[in-house]
Amino acid sequence: xxxxxxxxxxxxxxxxxxxxxxxxxxxxxxxxxxxxxxxxxxxxxxxxxxxxxxxxxxxxxxxxxxxxxxxxxxxxxxxxxxxxxxxxxxxxxxxxxxxxxxxxxxxxxxxxxxxxxxxxxxxxxxxxxxxxxxxxxxxxxxxxxxxxxxxxxxxxxxxxxxxxxxxxxxxxxxxxxxxxxxxxxxxxxxxxxxxxxxxxxxxxxxxxxxxxxxxxxxxxxxxxxxxxxxxxxxxxxxxxxxxxxxxxxxxxxxxxxxxxxxxxxxxxxxxxxxxxxxxxxxxxxxxxxxxxxxxxxxxxxxxxxxxxxxxxxxxxxxxxxxxxxxxxxxxxxxxxxxxxxxxxxxxxxxxxxxxxxxx
Amino acid sequence: xxxxxxxxxxxxxxxxxxxxxxxxxxxxxxxxxxxxxxxxxxxxxxxxxxxxxxxxxxxxxxxxxxxxxxxxxxxxxxxxxxxxxxxxxxxxxxxxxxxxxxxxxxxxxxxxxxxxxxxxxxxxxxxxxxxxxxxxxxxxxxxxxxxxxxxxxxxxxxxxxxxxxxxxxxxxxxxxxxxxxxxxxxxxxxxxxxxxxxxxxxxxxxxxxxxxxxxxxxxxxxxxxxxxxxxxxxxxxxxxxxxxxxxxxxxxxxxxxxxxxxxxxxxxxxxxxxxxxxxxxxxxxxxxxxxxxxxxxxxxxxxxxxxxxxxxxxxxxxxxxxxxxxxxxxxxxxxxxxxxxxxxxxxxxxxxxxxxxxx
Numbered sequence: 001x002x003x004x005x006x007x008x009x010x011x012x013x014x015x016x017x018x019x020x021x022x023x024x025x026x027x028x029x030x031x032x033x034x035x036x037x038x039x040x041x042x043x044x045x046x047x048x049x050x051x052x053x054x055x056x057x058x059x060x061x062x063x064x065x066x067x068x069x070x071x072x073x074x075x076x077x078x079x080x081x082x083x084x085x086x087x088x089x090x091x092x093x094x095x096x097x098x099x100x101x102x103x104x105x106x107x108x109x110x111x112x113x114x115x116x117x118x119x120x121x122x123x124x125x126x127x128x129x130x131x132x133x134x135x136x137x138x139x140x141x142x143x144x145x146x147x148x149x150x151x152x153x154x155x156x157x158x159x160x161x162x163x164x165x166x167x168x169x170x171x172x173x174x175x176x177x178x179x180x181x182x183x184x185x186x187x188x189x190x191x192x193x194x195x196x197x198x199x200x201x202x203x204x205x206x207x208x209x210x211x212x213x214x215x216x217x218x219x220x221x222x223x224x225x226x227x228x229x230x231x232x233x234x235x236x237x238x239x240x241x242x243x244x245x246x247x248x249x250x251x252x253x254x255x256x257x258x259x260x261x262x263x264x265x266x267x268x269x270x271x272x273x274x275x276x277x278x279x280x281x282x283x284x285x286x287x288x289x290x291x292x293x294x295x296x297x298x299x300x301x302x303x304x305x306x307x308x309x310x311x312x313x314x315x316x317x318x319x320x321x322x323x324x325x326x327x328x329x330x331x332x333x334x335x336x337x338x339x340x341x342x343x344x345x346x347x348x349x350x351x352x353x354x355x356x357x358x359x
Numbered sequence: 360x361x362x363x364x365x366x367x368x369x370x371x372x373x374x375x376x377x378x379x380x381x382x383x384x385x386x387x388x389x390x391x392x393x394x395x396x397x398x399x400x401x402x403x404x405x406x407x408x409x410x411x412x413x414x415x416x417x418x419x420x421x422x423x424x425x426x427x428x429x430x431x432x433x434x435x436x437x438x439x440x441x442x443x444x445x446x447x448x449x450x451x452x453x454x455x456x457x458x459x460x461x462x463x464x465x466x467x468x469x470x471x472x473x474x475x476x477x478x479x480x481x482x483x484x485x486x487x488x489x490x491x492x493x494x495x496x497x498x499x500x501x502x503x504x505x506x507x508x509x510x511x512x513x514x515x516x517x518x519x520x521x522x523x524x525x526x527x528x529x530x531x532x533x534x535x536x537x538x539x540x541x542x543x544x545x546x547x548x549x550x551x552x553x554x555x556x557x558x559x560x561x562x563x564x565x566x567x568x569x570x571x572x573x574x575x576x577x578x579x580x581x582x583x584x585x586x587x588x589x590x591x592x593x594x595x596x597x598x599x600x601x602x603x604x605x606x607x608x609x610x611x612x613x614x615x616x617x618x619x620x621x622x623x624x625x626x627x628x629x630x631x632x633x634x635x636x637x638x639x640x641x642x643x644x645x646x647x648x649x650x651x652x653x654x655x656x657x658x659x660x661x662x663x664x665x666x667x668x669x670x671x672x673x674x675x676x677x678x679x680x681x682x683x684x685x686x687x688x689x690x691x692x693x694x695x696x697x698x699x700x701x702x703x704x705x706x707x708x709x710x711x712x713x714x715x716x717x718x
């Protein structure tokens with residue numbers, strides 16, 4: 001059982017498949033691949049490696065700030081969003097936290113190491129894992145030190161619009177509760193919906209917004225995430241505990257280039273929106289599978305027949321397709337699977353293969 | 360005052376010099392630049408970025424282990440040696456530590472954050488900053504939880520051969536003292552000397568050897584360091600506190616390629632040895648400067664006339680040469696400077712400029 005998806009190295013060795021031949025539905029990476037502009041810039045500037053990164057990441061933080069319509073001083077960059085989750089947990093040492101779950105395992109791991117007592121707010125299967133906001137607000141009356149939300153949520157792909165999210169943040173604030181809002185997948189959400197954006201939340205000093213370039217820009221190998229924090233006290237606690245040069249120079253370059261590449265951004269949103277619909281519709285037509293309404297670049301489904309998620313994973317690996325057995329997520333079991341939205345050809349292959357499996 | 364050298368970004372802006380025009384003597388990076396083999400491999404494999412790194416770094420740890428004549432299980436890789444210093448301090452929470460100083464500032468910072476009480480073992484100017492081993496062994500009778508040594512030492516460039524180092528490690532062990540031995544610059548030491556090597560220290564379970572690829576292979580922009588640890592208990596404590604995917608894929612690739620490139624390695628050792636002698640001899644001839652015997656790819660000198668290190672730094676920046684004002688190292692003052700060994704042309708430029716400054 002893997003804690004994360006995407007370990008094509010181990011799977012490749014276990015199943016004797018070259019890792020480059022694996023069609024990886026298990027990690028939530030944009031199907032558009034690495035931007036050609038970025039590749040060219042890296043190649044043209046390869047000698048930059050002989051320098052240390054700018055320890056203050058001045059230009060990178062400016063690029064991130066511009067993209068988010070805020071000031072550089074509100075931005076903290078990290079070696080992937082993961083570094084920032086651990087830095088946040090370690091620096092602020094919350095007494096208690098409420099995590100909406102099923103959720104990315106790293107929140108509980110980071111908070112647990114920092115000695116935080118963790119409660120879970122359960123997303124109910126009976127409610128199709130949609131966040132029950134009234135119920136959540138009721139739970140916040142317990143005055144937790146921290147609330148953790150991922151939006152869209154991993155692994156359910158559920159989504160809360162920014163007006164409702166603001167209501168939650170405001171309620172949390174009233175109870176003295178900080179909010180870690182992980183928006184690693186927010187850019188994949190259909191622009192017709194009111195997606196959260198950092199500008200709208202600018203007034204809230206109990207908020208730590210987490211973003212990632214890994215998924216949307218298909219650069220998990222480079223490692224780049226950032227946080228938007230409006231409160232000076234939180235920022236200075238984080239800065240006091242941060243470590244130097246954690247973002248490598250190519251990731252620094254990537255941030256400065258990719259966030260300005262509007263063509264690539266628009267193309268990604270459109271493609272992922274189309275393919276999400278295609279994949280979701282295709283799987284919804286299969287009677288022994290139930291799909292939960294997806295908003296990000298991945299979707300979760302439940303197996304309704306006698307198959308299990310590990311069983312289905314093994315079956316699909318025969319066709320070199322790797323899915324994320326979601327049974328180790330809190331409140332899920334061995335009937336749940338998460339898959340990334342990929343390109344049309346891969347999505348068709350998966351749908352066809354699923355069709356071919358008898359009910 | 361900068362905590363580290365190499366901030367060409369800030370200096371460039373402050374002094375209105377393009378960062379690429381700065382001749383950077385302030386960061387201790389090999390003058391040979393990034394290996395052509397590595398550049399070609401990165402360019403040929405640029406699409407690998409769309410994958411996550413192997414969370415277990417299986418092949419990378421094997422390459423590091425082979426290079427060090429040990430087993431993969433003894434190897435931990437990190438996002439630069441810096442990540443490993445902080446991980447080590449945070450995971451093992453030493454009660455007390457003795458740091459030989461002047462030393463790299465990061466040891467005290469990492470240990471301080473973890474609540475460790477820090478004493479310093481002073482390298483005496485009267486002894487030319489050479490480590491007094493008998494005196495150190497005497498100090499170890501106080502049974503510190505940890506001893507921190509850097510060999511060759513940054514910023515003094517002093518060196519202890521591996522027989523003497525083994526004696527220190529053994530003595531520390533007798534007093535229940537763990538040893539953090541930072542060998543980030545060890546590969547630059549003349550091979551005619553008995554340099555420390557991981558094989559020789561294989562028996563010691565109180566030892567944490569730290570290595571870096573940043574300096575020797577001139578890849579500070581990529582971030583790659585590793586630790587060699589023979590004790591299973593220490594390793595499991597570190598693994599329990601480590602964070603996923605901290606080493607990016609290009610750094611992973613770099614480790615697998617560079618450590619096997621014997622031509623590049625031999626060429627680096629020979630060039631740096633020649634240039635260290637050239638630079639050291641050239642500066643030693645200047646009456647108002649005193650050079651301490653260097654063993655790494657950098658050297659420290661003292662200004663004997665009325666100039667200060669910040670003053671000399673400003674003076675040299677007029678020629679676009681950046682040196683490391685060493686006045687903020689523990690036990691040093693504004694008479695001390697550290698400079699990296701660079702290529703012949705740069706070294707000559709610096710010597711000539713120093714000659715031209717009146718006594």
